[in-house]
Amino acid sequence: MPLIGPFALAFALLLAFYSVLANVIGARRRLSALVVSGRHALWAMSAMITVAIVVLWSSLLHSDFTLHYVASYSSLTLPPIYKFTALWGGQQGSLLLWTWLLSVFSSIVAWQNRRRNPEITPYALAVLAVLAIFFLGMLNFVTRPFDLVARVPGDGQDLNPLLQNYWMAIHPPSLYTGYVSASVPFAFGAAALITGKLDDSWIRTTRRWAIFSWFFLTLGNLFGARWAYEVLGWGGYWAWDPVENAAFMPWLVMTAYLHSVMIQERKDMLKVWNLALIGLAFELTLFGTFLTRSGVISSVHSFTQSGLGPYFLTFLAIVASAYTALLVGRLKMLRTPAEFESYLSREAAFLFNNLVLVGIAFAVFWGTIFPVISEAVRGVKITVGPPFFDKVNGPLALLLIFLMGVGPLIAWRRSTARNLLRTFAAPLLIGLGTGLCVALAGLHQWYVLTAFSLAAFVLGTILAEFRHGVTARRHLVGESSARAMVNLVAKNNRRYGGYVIHLGVVLAFVGIVASSFFRLEVKRSVRQGDSIDVGPYELVYLGTRSSMDPHVESLQARIEVMRDGRPLAVMLPAKLFYARQQQPATVVALRSTPLHDLYVVFAGVDEATGQATFQVFLTPLVFWLWAGGLIMALGTVIVMWPNVRERAAIAAVVRAGDEAALEAQMAPGGE
Amino acid sequence: MNKKYKFVVGVALMTAAIAYLIVAAVRTTSEYYLTVNEAQQRRTELAGQMVRVAGRVAPGNITWDAASLTLAFSIVQPPQATQTGVQKVAINDVAPASFRVIARGQPKPDMFAVGRDVIVEGRLGADGTIEARQVLTSCPSKYSPEKTS
Numbered sequence: 001m002p003l004i005g006p007f008a009l010a011f012a013l014l015l016a017f018y019s020v021l022a023n024v025i026g027a028r029r030r031l032s033a034l035v036v037s038g039r040h041a042l043w044a045m046s047a048m049i050t051v052a053i054v055v056l057w058s059s060l061l062h063s064d065f066t067l068h069y070v071a072s073y074s075s076l077t078l079p080p081i082y083k084f085t086a087l088w089g090g091q092q093g094s095l096l097l098w099t100w101l102l103s104v105f106s107s108i109v110a111w112q113n114r115r116r117n118p119e120i121t122p123y124a125l126a127v128l129a130v131l132a133i134f135f136l137g138m139l140n141f142v143t144r145p146f147d148l149v150a151r152v153p154g155d156g157q158d159l160n161p162l163l164q165n166y167w168m169a170i171h172p173p174s175l176y177t178g179y180v181s182a183s184v185p186f187a188f189g190a191a192a193l194i195t196g197k198l199d200d201s202w203i204r205t206t207r208r209w210a211i212f213s214w215f216f217l218t219l220g221n222l223f224g225a226r227w228a229y230e231v232l233g234w235g236g237y238w239a240w241d242p243v244e245n246a247a248f249m250p251w252l253v254m255t256a257y258l259h260s261v262m263i264q265e266r267k268d269m270l271k272v273w274n275l276a277l278i279g280l281a282f283e284l285t286l287f288g289t290f291l292t293r294s295g296v297i298s299s300v301h302s303f304t305q306s307g308l309g310p311y312f313l314t315f316l317a318i319v320a321s322a323y324t325a326l327l328v329g330r331l332k333m334l335r336t337p338a339e340f341e342s343y344l345s346r347e348a349a350f351l352f353n354n355l356v357l358v359g360i361a362f363a364v365f366w367g368t369i370f371p372v373i374s375e376a377v378r379g380v381k382i383t384v385g386p387p388f389f390d391k392v393n394g395p396l397a398l399l400l401i402f403l404m405g406v407g408p409l410i411a412w413r414r415s416t417a418r419n420l421l422r423t424f425a426a427p428l429l430i431g432l433g434t435g436l437c438v439a440l441a442g443l444h445q446w447y448v449l450t451a452f453s454l455a456a457f458v459l460g461t462i463l464a465e466f467r468h469g470v471t472a473r474r475h476l477v478g479e480s481s482a483r484a485m486v487n488l489v490a491k492n493n494r495r496y497g498g499y500v501i502h503l504g505v506v507l508a509f510v511g512i513v514a515s516s517f518f519r520l521e522v523k524r525s526v527r528q529g530d531s532i533d534v535g536p537y538e539l540v541y542l543g544t545r546s547s548m549d550p551h552v553e554s555l556q557a558r559i560e561v562m563r564d565g566r567p568l569a570v571m572l573p574a575k576l577f578y579a580r581q582q583q584p585a586t587v588v589a590l591r592s593t594p595l596h597d598l599y600v601v602f603a604g605v606d607e608a609t610g611q612a613t614f615q616v617f618l619t620p621l622v623f624w625l626w627a628g629g630l631i632m633a634l635g636t637v638i639v640m641w642p643n644v645r646e647r648a649a650i651a652a653v654v655r656a657g658d659e660a661a662l663e664a665q666m667a668p669g670g671e
Numbered sequence: 672m673n674k675k676y677k678f679v680v681g682v683a684l685m686t687a688a689i690a691y692l693i694v695a696a697v698r699t700t701s702e703y704y705l706t707v708n709e710a711q712q713r714r715t716e717l718a719g720q721m722v723r724v725a726g727r728v729a730p731g732n733i734t735w736d737a738a739s740l741t742l743a744f745s746i747v748q749p750p751q752a753t754q755t756g757v758q759k760v761a762i763n764d765v766a767p768a769s770f771r772v773i774a775r776g777q778p779k780p781d782m783f784a785v786g787r788d789v790i791v792e793g794r795l796g797a798d799g800t801i802e803a804r805q806v807l808t809s810c811p812s813k814y815s816p817e818k819t820s
Binding site: 234 | 677697738740
C-alpha cells in the first residue's frame with residue numbers, strides 16, 4: 001500500500017509540469033482547449049497528491065513501521081488522534097500537507113475562474129503550478145515521505161510529547177492554510193503583471209482568498225500563542241522566537257495589504273504598493289518555511305539542518321527576483337494620476353497604517369536575522385532578544401491602535417476641523433476619561449496609560465459608528481434597535497465586520513499590555529497542607545497522586561484554591577513522563593477568569609524532604625487576548641460572508657472582462 | 672507636485688522614526704551569541720556582560736534543587752563531526768573549554784538532559800560561571816517540534 005505514495009507524487013509532478021506548459025502556451029496561442037486541459041491537469045495533480053496524503057495517513061493510523069516517517073514520528077501506544085496529527089509532526093509529512101493544501105486551493109481557484117477572468121486565470125494557474133512543482137520536487141527528490149526503513153522496528157520512536165496536545169492538532173493546519181492560501185492572491189497579482197491587465201480585477205477576484213488567508217494566519221498565530229501558554233509552562237504566550245516571528249511577519253504584511261487594497265478599489269491609488277505587498281506577503285511565507293527548516297537561526301523549537309534550507313533560499317530568491325523584475329517592468333503602466341491631498345484624510349491614515357505595519361514587519365525581520373547579519377558584517381554573532389522587539393514594536397503598536405481609531409471614520413480626501421471635531425470629540429473624551437481613571441487607580445507607567453486611553457478611544461469610535469448606523473436605520477426604515485443592528489451588519493458586512501475585527505484587536509491589545517506589565521509570579525516549595533499566597537488567592541497543597549499507563553506516567557499535584565477563606569476550586573498541575581521518548585513534560589493547571597488567570601506549574605517533589613515546588617503566575621486580563629482573537633475571527637467571518645450587492649458588482653466586472661477578452665480574441669494579431 | 676512633496680516628507684519622517692527605533696533598540700538590547708569555544712576565547716573581555724552561549728550539557732556534576740529551583744551544570748563545546756564522520760579531537764588543548772552554569776528560580780526544563788544542546792542566556796562571571804536567566808533546550812538530531820512550520 002505505501003508503495004503507491006511515491007508513484008502518486010511522481011505522477012503529480014509530471015502533471016504540474018504539463019499544467020504550466022498547457023496554461024502558458026494555451027493562453028499565448030489562444031488555444032482554449034489547451035487551457036482547459038491545463039486546468040484538468042491541475043485537478044488530476046490534486047487527485048494524485050490526495051492519494052499520497054491518504055496513503056501516509058493510513059500508514060500512520062495502521063502503524064506501518066516499514067515507512068521511515070511512521071517509525072520516526074509515531075508509536076503503537078500513541079493515541080489515534082495523534083497518529084492522525086503526526087502527519088505534520090515531522091518535516092516530510094508537513095511538506096506533504098502544505099503541497100496538498102496548495103493543490104486543493106489551486107483546484108478551487110481553477111473551478112471558480114473556469115469562465116471568469118479568461119485573460120489572467122491561465123497565468124495565475126501556471127504560477128500556482130510552478131509553486132507546486134517546487135514542493136513536489138522536494139517531496140520527490142529531497143525529503144521523501146515514503147522512504148522505507150532498512151530494518152522494520154517493533155515500535156516507532158513516538159511523536160514529540162510537546163506535540164501531543166490538542167492545540168497541536170489545530171495550530172499547524174491553520175497556519176499552513178493561511179500560508180498556502182496567500183499564494184492565490186500572489187498568483188493573480190503575478191498574472192496581472194505578466195499579462196499587463198493591471199486594473200483591480202486581480203484584487204477583486206482574490207479579495208476573499210486574501211481575507212481567508214488572513215483569517216487562518218490570525219487563528220494560526222493565536223493557536224500557536226495559546227499552545228505556548230498552555231503547554232510550555234512559562235506563564236507567557238509569546239517569546240519573539242524566530243519560529244513565532246516567521247508566522248507573524250506574513251500576518252502583518254497581509255494586514256497591510258487588506259487595508260491598502262481598499263484605497264486602490266476606492267481611489268485607484270497605491271497600485272504598485274499593493275502588488276509589492278502581496279509579493280512580500282507570499283515571499284515571507286516562503287521565508288518562514290526557510291527559517292524554520294534551515295538551521296540558520298537557532299530557535300527554541302530547534303530545527304537541525306535538514307538540508308532544505310538552500311533549496312528554499314534559492315527558490316525564494318528566484319521568486320522574489322522574477323516578481324520584482326515583472327513589477328519594475330510594469331511601473332510605467334501602473335502610474336496613476338490620483339494623489340494624496342491632505343494628511344487629514346482616510347487615504348493618509350491608511351497610508352501610515354501601512355507604513356507602521358510594514359515597519360513592524362521589518363523590525364521583526366531585522367531582529368530575527370540579526371545574528372546572521374552581525375556575523376557576516378562583524379564576524380561575531382550578536383543576538384537581540386525579546387526586549388528588542390518590545391522596545392521597537394511597543395511604540396509602533398500605539399501608533400497603529402491610534403490609526404485604527406482614526407482611519408475608518410475620517411473623511412476621504414480631506415477633513416475640515418469641524419467634521420473632525422464632530423466625529424472624534426466623543427471618542428476622544430472617552431479615551432481621556434479612561435486615561436484619567438487608570439491614572440487615579442494608581443497605574444502610572446506612561447505606556448500603560450497611553451495604551452489604555454487609546455484602546456478606549458478606539459472603542460469609542462467603534463461604538464459611535466454602530467450607534468450612528470443604528471440610529472439612522474431606526475429613523476429611515478423604522479426598525480427596532482436590535483433589528484437595525486442586525487440589518488446594519490448584514491447589509492454592510494465588509495464595513496461592520498471590519499469594526500468587529502477592530503474591536504477584537506483592541507481587546508487583544510489590552511490583554512497583551514496588561515499581561516506584559518502586571519504579571520505576578522510566585523515560586524515556593526511547600527509541604528503537604530501548607531499554602532501559597534498569590535494575589536487574592538490562597539493555594540493549599542494537598543498532596544500528589546501518581547498514575548501509569550503504557551504510553552505515559554503522570555505525577556499529579558492537588559491544590560485547593562481558596563479566596564477569603566472559602567474554597568473555590570481544585571487545580572491539578574502535573575508532571576508527565578513519556579516512556580518511548582524518555583522525556584518529561586509539564587501539564588499546566590489553569591483557572592481563567594475575565595479579570596485574571598491563575599496559572600500553576602508543578603516543578604516537582606523533593607524525595608528527601610517531601611517538599612513540592614510550584615511556580616504560580618497571576619496574569620491580569622490575559623483572558624481578553626484570547627477573547628479578542630476569537631472576536632477578530634468572528635469579524636473576519638462576517639466580512640467573508642457572501643453579500644448580494646457585492647456579487648452583482650463582481651458579475652458586472654466579470655461580464656465586462658469577458659467582453660474585453662472577446663474583443664481581444666477577435667482582434668487580428670493578438671497581444 | 673507640491674502635495675506629492677509634502678507626502679514624501681511625511682513618509683520619509685515615518686521611515687526615519689522606525690529606523691531610529693530599530694537602531695536604538697539594537698544598541699541597548701544586543702548580546703553576544705557564542706559557542707563555548709568562542710566564549711572561552713573572549714572570557715576576560717566578556718566578564719560581567721550578558722551573553723548567550725550555545726553548548727552541550729556535560730555529564731556529571733549536575734545538581735537540581737527543587738526547593739530553591741536551582742539547576743547547576745556544565746556546558747562544553749559539542750564535538751564537530753568532520754566530513755568522514757570522525758570526531759575532531761583537539762590534541763593541543765589541555766583542558767577543553769567548559770562553563771559552569773547556574774540557573775536559579777525556574778523549573779528544570781522538560782527537555783533538559785545530559786548530551787542535549789542548550790542555549791544559556793545570562794551574565795558571565797569573572798570566574799567563568801554563567802548566572803543564567805534562561806536555559807533554552809533543544810532537541811538533538813531530529814527535525815522536531817515545530818510550531819510553525
